[in-house]
Structures are given as structure tokens and as C-alpha cells.
Amino acid sequence: MKNLHLPLEDWTNSFVNGWLLPELGDFFNQLSDGIELIVDGVTDGLLIVPPFLLTFIVVVLSFWLAGKGVGLFSLAGCIYLGAVDLWPEAMQTVAIVIVATLLSVIIGVPLGIISAKNRFMNQLTRPVLDFMQTLPSFVYLIPAILLFGLGGVPAVISTFIFATPPAVRMTNLGIRQVPEDIVEASKAFGSTTWQMLFKVELPMSLQTIMAGVNQTIMLALSMAVIASMIGAPGLGSTVLSGISNVNVGLGLTGGLGIVVLAIIIDRLTQGIGDKL
């Protein structure tokens, strides 16, 4: 085995440093600026709203979409975030999650649809998705820093990589699960491909797709702490500073904040899925 030497390390480095950065650096800079603008915009938007008003909105939505228990939990959760003085950090995390999830859905759902329709595309996306899901996230944190610098943007990008697969997979599954007789009926009455997609297949698979989006959001939240290592602001960085200062209390406070966010967002999106 020693005689066989694969210089993957050298290749990758010379690819990134020799070609990717000099050639596409400008492109990535612009992309970075664009994403930063969106993340900042969403964060500012969330912070402008008075916390009590946002709390009220979230509680009402929880009551309506997921019932009394979740409504009460949302109220307690929001009060907790304010009481431990982590409201701004929580909003920063939510902003990154929102932008990363939007990106995942915008790219993941169409990709899932194409994979469901096209066998070649399906065979192509499967290994790529496996790769995205299992490759340790630290591995792409490094090029993310190289390409996008430190801060919220590389966090969004790496979160996107980590969180997109369920959106693609569940969309693919949902479209494939539409019963054959319903597809046939739609075809027999003279639907075009687009009409079939928008009037039959997507409505039929909406719940499955929503389950995928829900998973995407959960994965995005779970990336919060890891992404804070590359400078993402928010609850993750609170936990990170708790760890690096051996401040168990701070770590727990921030960690519980993430859990609270996760549960509220999970129940809310599940509620939306069930309402459809």
C-alpha cells in the first residue's frame, strides 16, 4: 500500500490556492456580500421588532398551528431567552437559520423534483447528498473561510451544505410517492408537465416536502454551535465562549437557548405541514 501514493492533499491545495481563489475570488466576494446583506437585513429586521411583540406573534402562531401546549411552551421559551439576556443572540441565530433554510429550500426542492423525474439526475444527486451529509462539517469550514471570510456568511454556506440533503431527499420521495393512478388521471385529461407538477404532484407531496423542510431547519439549528467556530454570531458563540472559558453556566444557558429555539421552530413548521 505504501507504494501507492495518492497526493489528494497537494492536489486540493493547489486547486484551491492556484485556481479557485485567483480565478473565482471576485465571484465569491460578490456572493459573500450578497448573502451578508440578506443575513444582516433579516437580523436587523428581527431585532427592530420589540421582543414582547415578537413573543406575542410566536405564541399566537403556536397556539393556532400546534395547540395549547406548544403555545405555553413558546411563551415560557421566549421569556427564558429574555430573562437570561440572550434575546439578540437568539435572533442572530434565527436569522442565519432562516437564510440558510431559504437557500436550502430554493435549491433543494427543485433539485428533489428533478431527481424524482430524471433517473440520471437521481443517480447523480444520491452520492453527492451522501457526501454532504457524512463529510465532517469541519472539513468544509476551512474552504468556507477561505472563500467567504469569517462571520455569518460562511456559517450560512456551511449550514446550507449540511442542511440541504433532507429537503432534496424528501421532495424526491414525495413526488415519487404520488399514486400512479392519480398521475395517470392527470395525464389522461391533458395536463402539461408543468400543470401536472403544480396542480397535482406538488400538492400531493406537500406534507412530505414539509417534513423535509422541518428536518432542514433542525439540522441548520444544530449547525449553530459549529458555525460559531468560524465567527458566526448568535447562541452558538455564547456556547463556544462558555466552552473556551470553562464557564459551565454560560454554556448551559446558551445551549438551553438553542434547545428552546429548536423546539419552538420544529413544532411550528410541523404545524404548518399538518395544516396543509
Place this chain on the structure above:
Amino acid sequence: MSKINVQELTKIFGSSPKEGLNYLEQGETKDKILEKTGMTVGVNRTSFSVEAGEIFVIMGLSGSGKSTLIRLINRLIDPTDGNVLIDDEDITKMDKQTLTETRREKLGMVFQKFGLFPFRTVLANVAYGLEIQGVEKSKREEQARRAIEDVGLKGYENSYPDQLSGGMQQRVGLARALANDTDILLMDEAFSALDPLIRQEMQDELLDLQNKLNKTVLFITHDLDEALKLGDRIAIMKDGRIVQVGTAEQILEHPADEYVSNFVKDVDRSKVLTAAHVMKKPAVLAAYKDGPRVAVRKMEEAGVSSIFVVDKTKRLIGLLTIDDAIKAYKNDISMEEVLRTDYHSTRQDTPLHELIAYAAETKYPITVTEEGRLTGIISRVSILSGLVLGKEKEEVSAV
């Protein structure tokens, strides 16, 4: 001009259908080709045509290729070879857009498993075909409401399919196909998923609707009784080929081969044969103007004990028994006063099984009338012999 004209239509499922086609042309059987190449012959060089306004039933057991065949007609499955002419236009050669238009304008379809959209109301389901054609909302809903009324589902417009029973769901499926107002209805085992009583009800309703709307219906079924009941003509399908095409009577009386005759052996003839099959011309008739005396002589000559009395236009007036005729003659009362009307009258297309009960009760023959005119009579004997003799004939030919 036939509404649907199918010419040498072939479908082979597998890796290289053209190769399979060569084998077929060399005369290899379906089983041989499967063995040699692993490819399945769904439909094997089938030709037939369906005329405007008829119900054409394709009858076959599972695996006979009938479901494939109906899907080749609107190209839900692309054929390997052959042509399908809809109003003289070849659907197998159409581009995507023309195909879509043809499906919208000419071909309605009803599915075995209904194929309703669960997230749409009954109204929205029925309006679907018009919706995708871009018909404006008020107009398509009006048309959909009319179709819903036609199938007897008025009041259920805002229900969802899963709130309805199977029979009602298939009514929605039927209404959805009717709403588009296509000339042709393709019905793929449309009633097979329903329980027997509902199925019969739906069959009767389809026949009623057909009387009103006069569509061209291609109906697929595995149920021979259903085929005989609905079909103006019936095609029997086996191993991807049509073995025999004919009316119910032709298929029952002259099965083309052993396969068909085995099939029809157990048919309940009383449901297929009608009054017209067993009725006879009455041996003698009395004219109303004849009077009792002539009537008595006619009965004497023919050796019967009762006689039907008709007027000049053969309109049936009543029954005269020999006893009543003699009584009238002796007491010099008019024939009108002794005429009986307590016999059973029926029409030519009444199935025999509906007559059996009457035949058992009445002592007089059953009369068959058309707009009041006597066209024939049926005695108890002829009902029984119609049922039994047909059967014997068949058993002979099956041996």
C-alpha cells in the same frame, strides 16, 4: 368513419422491443418470447374499430393485456408498433402538444382506482379537465355542476373524495370525464373495485347516461356478465390478442374457439337472453271485428284454448278463452265484455330472468308488445327451453 380505429397495435415491454417485434412477426408466441428474451408482450398486433355511439367492451382476464391496450389508445403508454386513429387522426404520430389537445378535447377516462385528487373538492375534481384548458372559473364550475348532477351527486360538490363511499367516488370519476364533454369515454375496469350491488347500479346508470348522451364508450372489464350487459359489441382478449369480436348473442351462440366457449359456459343466460330471443309469433290471432263465433272456430282449428284479440293495426286488445267465447256466443253478449286482460305484457328487450316469475304464476302466455302492438308471445315452455337449449348447444360445441 370509425371513431376509434386500432390497426395492428403492438406493445412489448422490455429492453429492445423492436427485437421482440421481429419474433412476433416470425410467429413466435408470447411465452416463447418471454423465455427467449425476457420481454413481455402486452398487446400483440391487435386491430378493431369502435363506431360512434356504441359501447365497445374489451373483456379479458388479468394479464390479457386489456389495461395496456386502453392506455395505448390515449398514449398513457407509447405503443411499439401499429396505429390508433381517433377521428381518423393517428395518435401514435402526434407531437406532444397535439397529443395534449387530443386528450383534452376527445378522450375522457375513468379509472379502476378512481384516480381522484384527494386535496380537491368534488367540484374541483370534476372541473380539473376544464381548469387545465384555461376555461374561466365560473364557466367551468357551471359545466362541472351539470356533470355532477348527471351522475346524481348534487349536494356533494364541496365534499372531499375521502368523505364519499366507493360508488360515489367513482361517480365523481365519471363526472370528471363527462365534464370535458369529449365524444369518447375510456373506462378502465371502472366498476371492478365496487361491490356487486353498487356495481349493478352503476352499470344501469351508465346505460341510462349513454341513452341520454350517446358517447362512444370503450369499456374494459374482466367480468363477462358486465361485458354482456353493457356491450353493444364485445371483444374477448387473450394473451394480448383479440380472440373474438361480436354482439353478446353472437359470442354466446357462436363462440369462436374453445377459450371463448369455456368462458361463456357458465353465463347466466337468463340475464343475457331477452324476450325477443324466445318469443314466438302467435299461431292464431282473432281480429276484434271477427266476433266470438269466428274466434271459437280459429281456436278449434289451431287446437288452443285461448286466443289473443287484436285490432286492425295489430294493437293488442285482450285475451279470449274458449269458455268465455262460448258463453258470449250463447248468451249473445259482445266479445268486449268477456275479454280478459289479466295476462302479463312485456317489451322485447326485457331480460328473461325478469320474466321467469311471471311465467311461473300465470296460466296465459306472456305477450310482447311494442307501442301497444303485439309482436310475439312467450309461453312458459319457451322460456325454459330458451334457457336450457342454449346451454346444451354450447356444451356440445365445447366438447
